[in-house]
Amino acid sequence: MSTPNQAPQPPPAERSARFLCVPNLSEGRRDDLIDQLVLASRDPEVRLLDRTSDPDHNRTVLTLLGSADGLVRSITALVHAAFDRLDLRLHQGVHPRLGVVDVVPFVPLAGVSMRDAVQLARRLAAQLADAAPVFLYERAAPRPERRELAAHRRGGLPKLIERMRDGSWPPDHGAATVDPARGVLVIGARGPLIAFNVDLDAADPAAARRIASRIRQSAPGGLRGVKALGLALPTRGVSQVSMNVVDPSATSLLRIVERIREEARREGVELLASELIGLMPEQAALGALSEALGLPGLGLDKIVEHHLAATPARATGE
Amino acid sequence: MSTPNQAPQPPPAERSARFLCVPNLSEGRRDDLIDQLVLASRDPEVRLLDRTSDPDHNRTVLTLLGSADGLVRSITALVHAAFDRLDLRLHQGVHPRLGVVDVVPFVPLAGVSMRDAVQLARRLAAQLADAAPVFLYERAAPRPERRELAAHRRGGLPKLIERMRDGSWPPDHGAATVDPARGVLVIGARGPLIAFNVDLDAADPAAARRIASRIRQSAPGGLRGVKALGLALPTRGVSQVSMNVVDPSATSLLRIVERIREEARREGVELLASELIGLMPEQAALGALSEALGLPGLGLDKIVEHHLAATPARATGE
Missing domain, CATH: 3.30.70.670 (Formiminotransferase, C-terminal subdomain)
Known part of the structure; x- marks a missing residue:
């Protein structure tokens, strides 16, 4: 009911949070290694929202929220840590993959556009070009035939290496030579998924x-x-x-x-x-619930805890 | 990922928010009148989370979040505004009711106990005793037979007045005489509903x-x-x-x-x-969704927007 005139000054990570970044790592079994990778990705302008690992997929998906600068720092450090610690040749898992850091999609949130996310993906791609061949996908792809992740994955890494060698599918950044321990990087910009x-x-x-x-x-x-x-x-x-x-x-x-x-x-x-x-996304959760209950117009504002979480009181540990 | 050392100082309304209060008003048709009542309930330590009116029920349910002091001030002002502007004798609606301010339940949230909510309900009841007879229900009821709201409502206001007159159901606070324009107040403490x-x-x-x-x-x-x-x-x-x-x-x-x-x-x-x-409550929404999708362990932390709302950045309008 009240609207404070003097809004509190948010901490850096929150002030600059603008993108989600959802790196997929080809390691889902060794918790100690995953811990080290997560640690490497830490940055004052980045917050880890979720970490999900699966031993059969042998894959870990991180969900990071942060600023453009923070995420470039965070993902660069994450990629180098993964290159130091993981070896794609030893990887066994049911999920398709092309690299130890398999895909790195950026998702624009409120206040930034898809164009900003594309720019961010390309900036990261250029920065990592010395470490591995980089392919751009979805909205960051330079040409329509490169949009689908599946187009890059077709036939797996061996076939991609062949296509790089014969010049039919050159990387968007970096040399066309692959360190088989690292694989390649596929970086993109997309909507929520x-x-x-x-x-x-x-x-x-x-x-x-x-x-x-x-x-x-x-x-x-x-x-x-x-x-x-x-x-x-x-x-x-x-x-x-x-x-x-x-x-x-x-x-x-x-x-x-x-x-x-x-x-x-x-x-x-x-x-x-x-x-x-x-x-x-909220809309997906509440959309499915609305449908299940026949309850139209259900938003997060109808959830008690949403209003409590929104109060800075919780962040202060009060 | 980052934990700020210097947490921002939250504004008063948030710092002290501890209880939900869900007053039910016997007016759900005249928006201008409802606006006036909502306005009367404003307080720097109280936030209006929801307002739902229905013309057939002829009822408005407000959901307020606030401190004990803020809610006592807010509800006291709301009750007096309702007594000034509404007349129970003119009320027509399908929902049972005993007063123009029909029920006022308090719900304890994190950091306070049900005992605190009971104390708050009784404090408000004592404060409003001069304005109307007050009955206490649910956890604030002095005796088990007074717990159920339905026990107070049985037979509606005419029967309650009879029971007050014959001494079998005296009010918990205030005189046993009813202004038929106002009706009575039923104040309580309960868990989420x-x-x-x-x-x-x-x-x-x-x-x-x-x-x-x-x-x-x-x-x-x-x-x-x-x-x-x-x-x-x-x-x-x-x-x-x-x-x-x-x-x-x-x-x-x-x-x-x-x-x-x-x-x-x-x-x-x-x-x-x-x-x-x-x-x-979150648990009810996500519990139903979990059940519908066969998706165990679904919490608000799995919703993107929850993390965005939790950042003070939004409150600053940045």
């Missing part, structure tokens, strides 16, 4: 693969804005429909789960649980 | 009443922690199952909607939409 997985009660990934192939946007009758892969998760003895949901306003998470449930029923397998990798 | 309504595509409230009678906790096979009434909403030509959900961990909002859908199918009526009056 939800990494969302649904586990199936079947060790054999065949059903998960068929379901993924039927629900992905590119399939006839597929779900708009959904990219999907079917994978085995041997550690847990289950399989997974692993997804990137790039447009939750076109297809809600609830609709996705319902569709996978229908498809799974036809396959004779059961859904076990869903999983969120990293964060999701 | 979700006021949640589901509209049905039937103007006749008979089905809504039967559904309410079957799903409420007190019915055999009823839903734990759910209080329910069936009402007609003539303005919209529909009927409503109007609920207080006092334990969303026992019965999630999703389960409630599913149960009402089953019951409605038996009645041959359709669900139209749900409605939240005021706020809901």
Whole structure:
């Protein structure tokens, strides 16, 4: 009700927070190593919002919030730490990858534009060109055929190295020679994306693969804005429909789960649980909840704790 | 990632925010009058989080966040403004009520206890005793038989006046004489509660009443922690199952909607939409979403915007 005239001066990390950056690291098993990488990424203008690791994917996804300068420092240090400590040749995991730091997408938040995020991606790419070949993807890609991450990944690192050698797919920054321990860097700018997985009660990934192939946007009758892969998760003895949901306003998470449930029923397998990798936008969470409850116009402002968290009192530890 | 050493000094309203207060006003039609009441409730140590009015209920629910002192000042001013401007004798609405300011519950938040909320309710009750008879309910009630709001409401204001006259139900504060324009005040302390309504595509409230009678906790096979009434909403030509959900961990909002859908199918009526009056706790929103998506361990920290709102940067308008 009151609007303070004298707003408190925010600390540097908060004052300058403008982008999300979601580096994907090809290491999801050795916690001590992941700890070291996270430590390397620390910066006064960057805040770690989430860290999710999976042993079967053998992958860690960090969600960082920060300023352009802070994120360039943070990711540069993270990449060098990963190059020092990880070796792609030893990596085993079900998730596709091209480097020990596999993809580094920037997402513009309130107050900055996609153009700013593209500029930031290209600035980081230029800065890291001496360390590894760098490819730019999504909105940061110089040409439409380079937009899709899948276009860079096609055939995996061996095929990418071939395409670099024959000159058909030169890196956007750096030399066309690959240190096989490091792999390449793929840096981009994109809108928010939800990494969302649904586990199936079947060790054999065949059903998960068929379901993924039927629900992905590119399939006839597929779900708009959904990219999907079917994978085995041997550690847990289950399989997974692993997804990137790039447009939750076109297809809600609830609709996705319902569709996978229908498809799974036809396959004779059961859904076990869903999983969120990293964060999701408010609109996606509350959109799915609104749909499930038939409750229109549900925003974060309708959640008690949102108002408490918004008070600086909590940040002071009061 | 960074932890500022020099935390900013929060403004008074935030520093002292400790309780939610959810006054229910018996006026939901005349926006100008409601504006005046909201204005009267302003206080530097109180923040208005939500204001929801309904013309059929003819009721407005305010959700205030503030300090004990701030809320006593705010509600005292609100009650006097309501007594000046509203007349219970002219009130027409489908929602039960006993006064122009019908109920004033306090909810303790982090850092304060239920005992503090009880103390606050009794302090406000003593302060308002000269203005109207005051009854204490829920945790602030002096005796178990006075806990349930329904016990005070039984038979409406006419029956309460009779019970006051015959000495069987004396007010907890103030004289046993009622100004019929004002009615009485019912003040209490309670845990979080979700006021949640589901509209049905039937103007006749008979089905809504039967559904309410079957799903409420007190019915055999009823839903734990759910209080329910069936009402007609003539303005919209529909009927409503109007609920207080006092334990969303026992019965999630999703389960409630599913149960009402089953019951409605038996009645041959359709669900139209749900409605939240005021706020809901994070756990209720994310619990229902977790259930709908099969996504365990979903917290507000998984929502991007939650982290942005938590940064003081937004409060400064930067």
